[in-house]
Amino acid sequence: MALDKILEVDSLSVALPPGSDREQAIENIDFSIYSGETLCLVGESGSGKSVTGQAILGMLPGTLKQKSGKVLFQGRPLPDADSLEMQKIRGSEIAMIFQEPQAALNPIQRVGRQVEEVFKVHGQYSKTQSRTRVLDLFDSVGLPNPIQIYRSYPHQLSGGQCQRVVIATALALQPKLLIADEPTTALDVTTQAGILELINELKRSQNAAILFITHDFGVVAEVADHVLVMRDGVSVEAGSRNQIFEHPRNHYTRTLLRSVPDMLPPENLHDRDSELVLRAESVSRIYSKTINWYQSHSFNAVENVSFSLKRGQTLGIVGESGCGKSTLLRCILRLEAVDSGRIFLGDREITHASEQQLQPLRKKIQVVLQDPYTSLNPRQKILNAIAEGPIIHGKEKRDAHLQALALLDSVGLNASSADRYPHEFSGGQRQRICIARALALEPEILLADEAVSALDVSIQAQILDLLRDLQRKFGFAILFVTHDLRVAASLCDELIVMRQGKMVEYGPTADLFRTPQSDYTRSLLHASPGKDIQFSAIALDRSDNALEVSK
Amino acid sequence: MNAQFLLGKIIRSVITLWITVSLAFVLLRLAGDPAEALIPPDAGPEVVEYYRVKWGFDKPIHVQYFKYFGALVRGDFGFSLHTGKPVHDIVFQKVPNTLLLGGTAFLIALFVGIPLGVLAALKRNSLIDRVVMSFSVFAFAMPNFFFGLLLILSAAMIFHTFVGAGELTFWSLILPACTLGLANVGSLARFTRSTVLETLNKPFMAAALAKGVGMSRRIVHHALPNAAIPIVTLLGLSLGGLIAGSVVTETVFGWPGVGSLLIRAVQTRDLGVVQFIVLMVASTMTAVNLMVDLLYLVIDPRIRVK
Numbered sequence: 001m002a003l004d005k006i007l008e009v010d011s012l013s014v015a016l017p018p019g020s021d022r023e024q025a026i027e028n029i030d031f032s033i034y035s036g037e038t039l040c041l042v043g044e045s046g047s048g049k050s051v052t053g054q055a056i057l058g059m060l061p062g063t064l065k066q067k068s069g070k071v072l073f074q075g076r077p078l079p080d081a082d083s084l085e086m087q088k089i090r091g092s093e094i095a096m097i098f099q100e101p102q103a104a105l106n107p108i109q110r111v112g113r114q115v116e117e118v119f120k121v122h123g124q125y126s127k128t129q130s131r132t133r134v135l136d137l138f139d140s141v142g143l144p145n146p147i148q149i150y151r152s153y154p155h156q157l158s159g160g161q162c163q164r165v166v167i168a169t170a171l172a173l174q175p176k177l178l179i180a181d182e183p184t185t186a187l188d189v190t191t192q193a194g195i196l197e198l199i200n201e202l203k204r205s206q207n208a209a210i211l212f213i214t215h216d217f218g219v220v221a222e223v224a225d226h227v228l229v230m231r232d233g234v235s236v237e238a239g240s241r242n243q244i245f246e247h248p249r250n251h252y253t254r255t256l257l258r259s260v261p262d263m264l265p266p267e268n269l270h271d272r273d274s275e276l277v278l279r280a281e282s283v284s285r286i287y288s289k290t291i292n293w294y295q296s297h298s299f300n301a302v303e304n305v306s307f308s309l310k311r312g313q314t315l316g317i318v319g320e321s322g323c324g325k326s327t328l329l330r331c332i333l334r335l336e337a338v339d340s341g342r343i344f345l346g347d348r349e350i351t352h353a354s355e356q357q358l359q360p361l362r363k364k365i366q367v368v369l370q371d372p373y374t375s376l377n378p379r380q381k382i383l384n385a386i387a388e389g390p391i392i393h394g395k396e397k398r399d400a401h402l403q404a405l406a407l408l409d410s411v412g413l414n415a416s417s418a419d420r421y422p423h424e425f426s427g428g429q430r431q432r433i434c435i436a437r438a439l440a441l442e443p444e445i446l447l448a449d450e451a452v453s454a455l456d457v458s459i460q461a462q463i464l465d466l467l468r469d470l471q472r473k474f475g476f477a478i479l480f481v482t483h484d485l486r487v488a489a490s491l492c493d494e495l496i497v498m499r500q501g502k503m504v505e506y507g508p509t510a511d512l513f514r515t516p517q518s519d520y521t522r523s524l525l526h527a528s529p530g531k532d533i534q535f536s537a538i539a540l541d542r543s544d545n546a547l548e549v550s551k
Numbered sequence: 552m553n554a555q556f557l558l559g560k561i562i563r564s565v566i567t568l569w570i571t572v573s574l575a576f577v578l579l580r581l582a583g584d585p586a587e588a589l590i591p592p593d594a595g596p597e598v599v600e601y602y603r604v605k606w607g608f609d610k611p612i613h614v615q616y617f618k619y620f621g622a623l624v625r626g627d628f629g630f631s632l633h634t635g636k637p638v639h640d641i642v643f644q645k646v647p648n649t650l651l652l653g654g655t656a657f658l659i660a661l662f663v664g665i666p667l668g669v670l671a672a673l674k675r676n677s678l679i680d681r682v683v684m685s686f687s688v689f690a691f692a693m694p695n696f697f698f699g700l701l702l703i704l705s706a707a708m709i710f711h712t713f714v715g716a717g718e719l720t721f722w723s724l725i726l727p728a729c730t731l732g733l734a735n736v737g738s739l740a741r742f743t744r745s746t747v748l749e750t751l752n753k754p755f756m757a758a759a760l761a762k763g764v765g766m767s768r769r770i771v772h773h774a775l776p777n778a779a780i781p782i783v784t785l786l787g788l789s790l791g792g793l794i795a796g797s798v799v800t801e802t803v804f805g806w807p808g809v810g811s812l813l814i815r816a817v818q819t820r821d822l823g824v825v826q827f828i829v830l831m832v833a834s835t836m837t838a839v840n841l842m843v844d845l846l847y848l849v850i851d852p853r854i855r856v857k
Contacts, residue, residue, distance in 0.1 A: 059760055091763030098761075103754040106773050108851055117772075121764050153852040169762060 005075070006176050006209035007033045007056070012069035014048075014055050025051040025064055026233045033226075035176065038203055038210040040220045040241075043230035044256070044456035049213045052230075053179045056211070057094060058086050074176065092122050095170035099182040101162035105154040111165045112150030118172040137168040141198060160191035167198065174206060181213045188320035189483070193527035196222050215456065217260050218486070218530030221245065229253045245533060259461035260535040261490035263528060265509040276346070277444045277477050278309040278332070278365075283341035285324075285331050285501075301327040303501040304341070309445065312471065314478040316492030316509065318485060318524075324501040325481045329449055332479070333365060334358055346444070363393050366438035370450040372430035376422040382408070382433055383418035389441045400440075407436040410473070411466060428459035432466065439474065446471075448480045452487055464491055485528050489513060497521050560844055564837040571833040572826070576619060579822055580612055588820040589632055606632065619826075628830075629823035631816075638827040642809060646831075649808035652727055653797060657790055659732030660739055665782070667736070668743025673770070675748065683740060690737025699730040699803040727804040731797055735789045742785050746778040753777070780851050787843035791836040 009032070014025040026048035033039045041049040054060050056071055058081030071078045073094065079085035090096075098104035106114055112134055119130040131150075138146035141164040154162055163183060170178060180199065184192040200223055203210055212223055220227060220241070227244040229237045229252070237250040248254045283305045288298035302324045309315050317325045330336040332343060334350060342351045345361055353361070366389075369375040376385060386404035391397055405415050411432040422430055431451065438446055448467070452460040464487065471478060482488050488495055488509065495512050497505040497520065504518045516522045525531065586603040603609050607618065622629065628639045671683040703726060706712050712722045750756065751774055759769045801810035809828060816824035847854050 057761060059757060087763055087765055089763070090761055096758075096761040098754055098758055100754055104758040106755045106759070106777065107853060108776055109773075117759075117764060118762050121762065121768065155853050166758070169758075 004035045005032055006035050006073070007211070008070075008072040008075075009052075009056065010070040010072065012052070012055060012071060013067045014051055014060065015065050015067040017063045022232065024067070024233050026055070026230075028069070029228075029230075029235055031226075031228050031235075031238065033177070033209040033211060035209050036203060036207045037225045038200075038212050038223050039226045039228060040224035041211065041213045041228050041230060042215065042217065042220055042256075044215060044458065046232070047230040048233035049215075049230050050181055051233075053096070053181050053211060053213050057090060057096060057179060058082075059090075059096075088122070091118050091170075091175075092173040093175055094177045094179065095173075095175040097163070097166055097170050097178065097180040097183045100186045101159055101166050101183075102154055102157075104166050105162055107154055109153070110150070111152055111154060111157065111162075115165065115169045115172060118169055122173060124173065133172070134168070137172060138165070141165075141168045141171070142194070143168070158191075159187050160194060163187060163191075163195055164198070167195075167202075171202065171206070175208065177209045177211065178202070179211045179213070182215070183212075184219060185214070185216070189485070189529075190320065190523060190527045192219075192529065196529065199223060216529065217257060217457070217535065218528065218533075221530030221533050229256070245538070248538065254538060256458060257535050257538045259458045260530075261461070261464070261486040262534055262536050263486060263489055263513065263525070263531050264534065265489040265492070265513050267510050274311040274313070276308055276344075277311050278346075278479070279344040280305060280307050280332065281342040281344075282306050283328070283331055283343060284339050285327055285336060286339045300501045302331060305496070305498070305503045306341075307496055307503075307506060309477045309479060311444070311477055312475045313494070314471070314480055314492045316488040316495045317479065317481045317498060318483065318488050318495060319498035320483060320524075322500075323498040325498050326449060327501075328498070329447055329479070329481055333367065333447065360393075363389065363441035364443055365445045365447060366441055366443040367447045367449065368431070368434050368438050368451040371454050372427050372434055373422075373454075375434055376430055376437075378422050380421075381418070382420055382422070382425075385422075385433065386437045386440050389437065393441060404436070404440060407439055408433075410439075410470060411436045426459075428455055428462060431455060431459075431463055435463075435466065435470070439470065439476075442474070443476055446476050446478045448478060450482055451480070453482065453484065460487070467491065485524060497524065556848075557845075560841055564841055567837050568830075568833055572623075572830050573616070575826055575829040576616060577612070579825060580615070583820065584608065585632060585820040585822050623830075628827050631821055631824050633819060633821050633824075638823045641824060642812065642827050642831065645807060645809045645812050648806065649797060649801075649810065651724065652731065652801070652806055652808055655724060655728035656731035656735070656797075659728060660735035660789060661786070663732070664736040664739030665743050667740040669747055669770075669775070671740065671744040672747035672751065680744075684744070687737040687740045690740075691734045692737075693733065695730060695734065695799045696803050698733060699727065699800055702726045702730060703804070723804065723806070727797075727800045727806050730803070731800045735792075739782075739785060739789070743778070743782055746781050747774060750774045750778045776850065780847065783843055783846050783850065787839050787846075791839045 009029055011028040011030055013027050013029075016023060016025045029048075029052055031039060041052060043049045051060070051064065054064075055066055056078070058078065060066065060081070073089070078089065105111060112131070115134045115137065116130050119125045119133065124130070125133060135146040135150060138149050143149050143161060143164050149157070149161065149165070154165075157165065167183075183199070184195050187195060196219065199210065199212070202208060210223075212219075214220060224241045224244075226240055227238065228235055229244070229250065231252050237244065237248065237253045239249075244253065245257070248257060283302060284300060285302040286298050287301045288296045305324075305328055307315060317328065319325050327336065331338050334343075334353070338351050342349055344350070345364060348361070350358065350361065380388075383401060383404050386407060387397070387400035390400040390403065395403075405418060408415060408417055413429065413432055413436070417425070417429075417433075422433070425433065434451075452463050455463060467478065468491070470476075478491075480488070480492055492509045494507065495505075495509045496503055497512070497518070499520050504520045505512060505516065507517075512521065513525065516525060584603070586599050586606065586608055590599050590602060607615055610618075619629070628637065630637050631641055634641070667683050667687070671680040674680050706722060706726060710722075756769060756773060759773050764773075797806075797808060798810035798813060800806070801808045802814060805811070809831075813825065813828050815821075816828070
């Protein structure tokens, strides 16, 4: 099959509104995509990768303006964003897939009709014809029982099913170019694997050109033919997939790649003889959902989970969304009642302890949450946020403040931060503040609930390093909940794999990765994108070392 | 399942009604002796006592309460202490007027407020948006009685029309209806603007754009039905309010409706009439509420029980 140049982007620049932290959202971006090829735009948040996609489709938000550059589609410049011609191209010649599939569908319209709308607005097929065509499309994107899906509303479908509906919509008129903006970021790893496979298959069967926007190098490894790395609106490196993974030329590309944790856990070096700080004995939590006045339906959110955590050890809980990992965490914190089983903090049982009995014990377990933006009180200065806990637990105000300053130093923040408010910090810095706040009470156990999931990969690597360092220094145990096997591999001594409330597997991380016992663990490992690439082995060159030392 | 949902809602409505009516009953009896208020002050104490016994005000309050409720259940709403006529005859006579006024005001709010709000949302930050928003602040900042007087004066000066009390002409309807509708236009426009804006920023609106759906279809088929859900709530509240809350406007314009009747009845402690009006207003409010709940089911599939 001859390769046609489908899209050519020529020194495209988009201006940010005046007063932003930089002048241009993207600056002089160049690339081309040929039919049957996938180009991955990779970068961290704020790199301008999504803006590039929106600029091509003429869908820039009102505050952004294309400043210069050309976008050629099949050799011709694309018409004006507001023109009728462009409206006709959208959805028929160029289609888009979105990040949050459930939100990309109108919640009060049946999904079948939403796909049909493409035919309607582009004047294709009669009503009955388009219905048959939609059912065919559903079938071809691997949706079971198309007739039932056709009649469903988005909330009745899973995230993966919604994304397949969105993909079906995008494919309806066999577009030449498909723009996929983080299409699997909101999905579980096994669902993600299915969607990536589908996109790869479509590239082959439809011979479409695909612009794939992502932050995840694992995903890049699975789908890319070519890669363009972006940073702060500028393209830093472009090349074929192999070139980028094997011989990255740019320092930033190398740093990014090396920040991706490997799927190879280090051998367990933890001292196994230290004292027990937390123990759960067949903990169960049953949720019941009221159907009506006299009937209710119950299911086990957590079922028979047992584990033990020693001083200085890190135990990971991994699983997909809805597997019960967060509920388990809430049970341990006693934010949620335990329906059966027992929980011990040290040698003290806290399963049914009253709030009054728990109060002095609370400081032994501290939490770091997922979203550093919402987990700090925006109207509280950093110093007070960190010192508040110790003061409540009876520490002198002056001592608490001194300790807070020392902690800021331990998490790598300047003492001058103490007097500032959360909004003055970046996401990574805020997560450092949250960690300092948790450590202020000198906890025995740190509970981290997806604590690095919202962070960019380079920041994520820094926070993971910080956690390891602090653990060595202070000796607390970590209970680390995550959906990300790479993060789990790099941090945890032992792992629990959960599924549908049950503990599927529990053991040393290295063993679990090397010889997984359950089919589910195997499928999770298998579904992890880019599992075969060892990112830490990507060579640094001399200039990188020099930079690293100077830092 | 939906029938069960409906039944639950109806039972709750009946309980709400019962509580409202009981509260009104107790409060009105705490407000003073109706016999004394009704009988001219120069009548002797034995006359007052005679009427007190005749109307049953000498009995303990729970006895009066059960008697009143027993009558209600049989469909006997009581009689006016003033005229001796059955209260429902007196009140229902005025209901068409109030409905006419409230209905017109509601239509004004609906057909002016919502389009203004949508327009402001679509032209966000433009001159149109600012004008609409300033108007809406003006509209609900302006007290009813004052705006009513302004309208009467302007009508007299510009159109040389005098709105006389008690007559039903085009002007005598449209002026109070505008007065009553105005505050609702303001809040409705503002609320519509914010919900439409919120909907316009939803990912599914971008998805519709990417599908090649044109502007007007995006708004009519995707934005408005989604924005309608919170708007319906507000409409329900204001519809109930228009029927109950026309007291001030009706008084200013001398409109012969339930509002004016209520004022007179309260002043003269005509308990039967007041109680019946409270019952009626409470019933309308609950009925409108029920309607809004049912409308949600129609608009939003996420609320429907499987």
